[in-house]
Amino acid sequence: MAPNSPPTFAEKLREWSDKAAGTIFLLPSIIVVLFLAIFPLIISLYLSLSRVKFEQGGVKIEFIGFSNYAKLFIGSQQSHFLGVIQVLSWVEWLILAIAMLIFIFFAYQYWHNQARKVPSFIGYAFAYGLGTLISFYIFFRWPIAAKLNSVLAALGLNQLSSARLILFLLFVVAFILLITWLKRRDGAAVGLIYRFISFQLLFILLWLALSNMVSGTRASAQLALSEVSPVTSLKLNFKEDRPVGNMRISLLSGENTLISLYSDKDDLYVSQIPEDKKLRLRYRSDTWYALEVKIDQERGLFEILIDDRSWEKDLPLLLSNQSIDSLKLSSRQAEMGNFYINDIRLDDKALSTDLNQWQINQGGQSSISVTQLEKVEGASLVIRDASGAGRPGTLVVTLAYVLVGIALQYVIGLSLALLTTQKLTGRRFFRVIFLLPMMITPVGVAYTFRMLADTSKGPFKPLWEAVGLGNFSWAESAWSARWAVMIGDIWQWTPFMFIILLAAVEGLPDELFEAAHVDGASRWQIFLNITLPQLIPVSATVILIRMIEAFKIVDLPNVLTNGGPGTATESLTLHSFFTWRALDLGGSAAIAYILMLLSLFFGMTYANLIHAKLGR
Amino acid sequence: MRLADFFKSKSLRKPSPFQALISYILLIFWAFVVLFPLYWLLITSFKLPFQVNDGPFYLPFVDFKPSLHAWEYIFVTVWNDTARPLVNTIIVALSSSVLALILGGTAAYGLSRFEYRPRVWGIVAFIGFMLLAIVGVVRFGLPWPIVAGVTLSLFILSLIPIIRKTKRSVGNNDIAFWLISQRILPPVAVVIPIYILFQQMGLLDTRAALIITYTVVNLPIVVWLMRDYFENIPLELEESAKVDGASPYRVFWSIVLPLAAPGLVATFLFVLVFAWNEYLLALFLSSAKAQTMPLLVAAQNATRGPQWWYMSVLIWVMIAPVIVLAVILERYISRGLLVGAVKG
Numbered sequence: 001m002a003p004n005s006p007p008t009f010a011e012k013l014r015e016w017s018d019k020a021a022g023t024i025f026l027l028p029s030i031i032v033v034l035f036l037a038i039f040p041l042i043i044s045l046y047l048s049l050s051r052v053k054f055e056q057g058g059v060k061i062e063f064i065g066f067s068n069y070a071k072l073f074i075g076s077q078q079s080h081f082l083g084v085i086q087v088l089s090w091v092e093w094l095i096l097a098i099a100m101l102i103f104i105f106f107a108y109q110y111w112h113n114q115a116r117k118v119p120s121f122i123g124y125a126f127a128y129g130l131g132t133l134i135s136f137y138i139f140f141r142w143p144i145a146a147k148l149n150s151v152l153a154a155l156g157l158n159q160l161s162s163a164r165l166i167l168f169l170l171f172v173v174a175f176i177l178l179i180t181w182l183k184r185r186d187g188a189a190v191g192l193i194y195r196f197i198s199f200q201l202l203f204i205l206l207w208l209a210l211s212n213m214v215s216g217t218r219a220s221a222q223l224a225l226s227e228v229s230p231v232t233s234l235k236l237n238f239k240e241d242r243p244v245g246n247m248r249i250s251l252l253s254g255e256n257t258l259i260s261l262y263s264d265k266d267d268l269y270v271s272q273i274p275e276d277k278k279l280r281l282r283y284r285s286d287t288w289y290a291l292e293v294k295i296d297q298e299r300g301l302f303e304i305l306i307d308d309r310s311w312e313k314d315l316p317l318l319l320s321n322q323s324i325d326s327l328k329l330s331s332r333q334a335e336m337g338n339f340y341i342n343d344i345r346l347d348d349k350a351l352s353t354d355l356n357q358w359q360i361n362q363g364g365q366s367s368i369s370v371t372q373l374e375k376v377e378g379a380s381l382v383i384r385d386a387s388g389a390g391r392p393g394t395l396v397v398t399l400a401y402v403l404v405g406i407a408l409q410y411v412i413g414l415s416l417a418l419l420t421t422q423k424l425t426g427r428r429f430f431r432v433i434f435l436l437p438m439m440i441t442p443v444g445v446a447y448t449f450r451m452l453a454d455t456s457k458g459p460f461k462p463l464w465e466a467v468g469l470g471n472f473s474w475a476e477s478a479w480s481a482r483w484a485v486m487i488g489d490i491w492q493w494t495p496f497m498f499i500i501l502l503a504a505v506e507g508l509p510d511e512l513f514e515a516a517h518v519d520g521a522s523r524w525q526i527f528l529n530i531t532l533p534q535l536i537p538v539s540a541t542v543i544l545i546r547m548i549e550a551f552k553i554v555d556l557p558n559v560l561t562n563g564g565p566g567t568a569t570e571s572l573t574l575h576s577f578f579t580w581r582a583l584d585l586g587g588s589a590a591i592a593y594i595l596m597l598l599s600l601f602f603g604m605t606y607a608n609l610i611h612a613k614l615g616r
Numbered sequence: 617m618r619l620a621d622f623f624k625s626k627s628l629r630k631p632s633p634f635q636a637l638i639s640y641i642l643l644i645f646w647a648f649v650v651l652f653p654l655y656w657l658l659i660t661s662f663k664l665p666f667q668v669n670d671g672p673f674y675l676p677f678v679d680f681k682p683s684l685h686a687w688e689y690i691f692v693t694v695w696n697d698t699a700r701p702l703v704n705t706i707i708v709a710l711s712s713s714v715l716a717l718i719l720g721g722t723a724a725y726g727l728s729r730f731e732y733r734p735r736v737w738g739i740v741a742f743i744g745f746m747l748l749a750i751v752g753v754v755r756f757g758l759p760w761p762i763v764a765g766v767t768l769s770l771f772i773l774s775l776i777p778i779i780r781k782t783k784r785s786v787g788n789n790d791i792a793f794w795l796i797s798q799r800i801l802p803p804v805a806v807v808i809p810i811y812i813l814f815q816q817m818g819l820l821d822t823r824a825a826l827i828i829t830y831t832v833v834n835l836p837i838v839v840w841l842m843r844d845y846f847e848n849i850p851l852e853l854e855e856s857a858k859v860d861g862a863s864p865y866r867v868f869w870s871i872v873l874p875l876a877a878p879g880l881v882a883t884f885l886f887v888l889v890f891a892w893n894e895y896l897l898a899l900f901l902s903s904a905k906a907q908t909m910p911l912l913v914a915a916q917n918a919t920r921g922p923q924w925w926y927m928s929v930l931i932w933v934m935i936a937p938v939i940v941l942a943v944i945l946e947r948y949i950s951r952g953l954l955v956g957a958v959k960g
Contacts (some may be wrong), residue, residue, distance in 0.1 A: 018863050029719045422632070
């Protein structure tokens with residue numbers, strides 16, 4: 001080719017493509033992530049502020065402001081999402097006070113390290129406290145919110161609490177502007193306020209967890225069904241004009257539970273149902289037997305026979321202008337396991353969206369009927385009234401999975417890593433074995449643990465019987481079911497901690513240890529003073545990675561316990577999934593967004609306050 | 617040997633016999649914890665229903681007579697029901713892993729070798745126009761091709777003043793962090809719009825939907841792991857090739873890729889396992905046609921009740937390949953994860 005001839009098109013193209021190589025390498029990934037992660041994320045935010053309906057030929061999205069969120073925090077989903085919040089006793093207040101002191105100590109330590117004085121610390125703390133109080137006042141009490149609500153209503157945005165949230169967000173924006181202004185003048189103060197915010201959120205979560213755990217007063221009564229009649233119908237009347245608290249009704253045959261019903265606060269009122277509406281009943285059953293559900297009303301009875309384990313059935317509503325005050329459940333099979341009514345919906349509006357709320361209340365008198373078609377020897381009805389007791393919602397349950405799971409996984413993983421780095425024959429064999437659970441599909445893990453935990457035909461039956469728990473069903477009690485999920489999670493994810501810590505321990509230089517060993521340090525001293533400090537950076541990172549992943553837990557609780565009993569083992573992802581399946585896409589997106597913010601908050605707080613410090 | 621020697625270790629990593637004994641007890645205990653569930657799963661798959669229901673039997677041939685009944689049922693009687701999810705899982709896992717590796721691998725290479733300086737205001741403008749486009753389509757129901765065209769051209773027009781006037785930009789580490797941080801997103805936060813999108817495109821319950829979604833989900837892991845592999849490859853070879861006039865693509869294809877082969881294989885198998893085991897996204901995006909193995913396993917209880925013998929077979933079908941991979945890849949996995957963990 002002549003050196004001076006103009007470049008051909010192919011050469012130009014080649015030159016251009018060589019120049020653009022960097023972009024060509026990177027751009028496809030960026031575009032894919034933008035369109036299938038960032039784009040959907042933004043749309044998800046919009047969906048969480050909307051009501052989504054599937055219609056013929058498309059989706060109808062109606063903007064409704066913050067009501068999906070309001071529903072979770074203060075509305076009908078509150079006891080599902082936040083749990084049942086109870087008044088704290090002095091023990092819990094003491095724990096909170098101690099936590100507060102620890103928080104203040106850490107904040108002050110930071111302030112002290114910045115070589116700042118006490119009075120300014122108190123000043124900032126006071127200002128922050130005041131700011132918090134004002135924001136709470138704006139959120140909960142400010143009458144202007146109501147006025148703004150009516151303005152919003154005029155604009156067609158008449159949703160509960162939108163105004164409060166908008167005011168609150170305005171306040172937050174003002175606060176952020178204040179901080180940016182401060183940052184130019186005083187960087188340390190910004191760090192302090194950031195810590196205050198993190199601590200405050202942690203404090204609120206701690207308060208929530210504690211108030212969920214309040215045990216309350218429990219009362220129980222037992223009635224042998226055979227005393228009443230072969231086909232038993234039992235009516236419980238609550239004369240008092242008070243909400244019936246957490247209630248559990250179990251139909252027992254001997255020691256085996258035939259039917260368990262759970263109910264929570266009576267925020268379910270069914271009244272004034274127009275004639276053309278349909279009542280939808282969703283149910284869940286641990287077993288696959290056919291079920292017959294009868295719903296008894298003052299003026300009618302509707303029956304439903306469900307042959308398969310299905311999720312929703314529409315019931316014809318026979319009744320108008322009449323509230324349902326009695327719900328009758330009957331089973332064809334004597335042995336039918338747990339039975340929960342998930343929720344009762346009127347068209348698509350949830351009358352009670354909480355899975356285990358089914359208490360139907362009318363004029364201070366509630367009645368629950370449990371009918372047994374076949375006579376079962378020794379059947380009895382146990383009624384437990386646990387009003388005053390708290391119950392963790394999906395938020396606290398998810399946090400428990402994450403925090404307990406990570407702590408135990410780390411301790412076990414580190415011990416195993418230290419054990420297998422010793423010069424022992426066969427350590428490679430152990431390493432490969434210990435790695436296995438991580439690779440196994442979580443669904444498989446869940447079923448395997450279900451099989452193992454079976455007290456009547458599982459491998460540990462002799463063990464259960466030896467300790468007198470032969471008839472104990474772990475899936476029945478909330479905490480044992482939660483532990484089953486956590487044990488499965490620990491079994492599966494300890495290998496992840498193990499494998500990374502193992503490589504880190506192996507990478508430690510031998511010289512230090514040998515020197516310490518020659519100097520006569522004990523193994524324990526060596527571990528505490530040499531090994532552990534050197535492992536801290538890797539530990540901090542591996543905990544961060546696990547934390548991010550752990551917030552997504554869904555497979556185990558869904559398959560192992562199906563979120564039950566009641567909602568006891570539901571994680572946030574599962575909550576979101578159930579909401580989605582109930583065709584409440586907006587609500588589902590709202591839960592997903594809260595989960596994302598929660599995991600971001602924990603990730604950021606951990607990364608900024610702990611990881612940065614330890615990793616240094 | 618004196619008694620004192622029994623408790624004394626000679627060097628730090630070589631334990632004394634007593635310590636070795638304790639260590640072995642602990643190690644064997646945890647090995648039991650890990651292996652017993654798998655063992656139980658295996659023997660259950662060779663049991664007949666009554667052998668499961670009549671209480672625990674532990675040892676094949678001693679406690680009970682193993683039978684191939686469950687295996688025969690899954691592989692012969694209902695083979696048609698098993699085969700489809702199995703084929704789906706294999707196709708979806710393999711193709712999404714390959715796609716993730718191609719996209720993520722090139723991106724990781726780009727991030728480790730080229731310098732990127734996108735302007736901050738360019739990104740802000742992009743997000744702004746994207747929001748405008750979404751509001752235009754979703755809220756006001758404008759036809760999306762027009763909205764996309766208009767906003768895209770506006771964005772490109774806005775780039776000219778941005779490039780001329782502004783200086784603030786982000787670097788490679790920021791881009792890499794942004795890509796990797798997609799892992800923080802809970803899948804459930806993005807799956808609902810994806811569900812609606814696929815529904816509108818008629819892609820729900822197809823393998824394509826799953827392949828696309830899994831690729832995106834696994835992309836950050838590939839970028840995270842492969843960036844470190846590429847950064848650890850010495851630059852000299854590439855530079856000499858460049859001097860010889862090789863194009864960047866040729867350098868990448870003929871020099872870098874062969875050198876990074878072990879890392880590529882490990883990363884590939886790693887994301888393969890993730891895609892193989894994925895449950896939540898499949899739960900949202902598929903029902904019958906594109907059902908994958910985790911869904912089939914999960915659905916067992918619903919359709920047939922706890923028939924542990926069949927379930928055990930299915931679970932073993934799912935986990936056997938993965939266990940083989942784990943045994944072969946133990947070294948790669950620990951190395952790959954550690955590199956990421958220490959840097960990440």
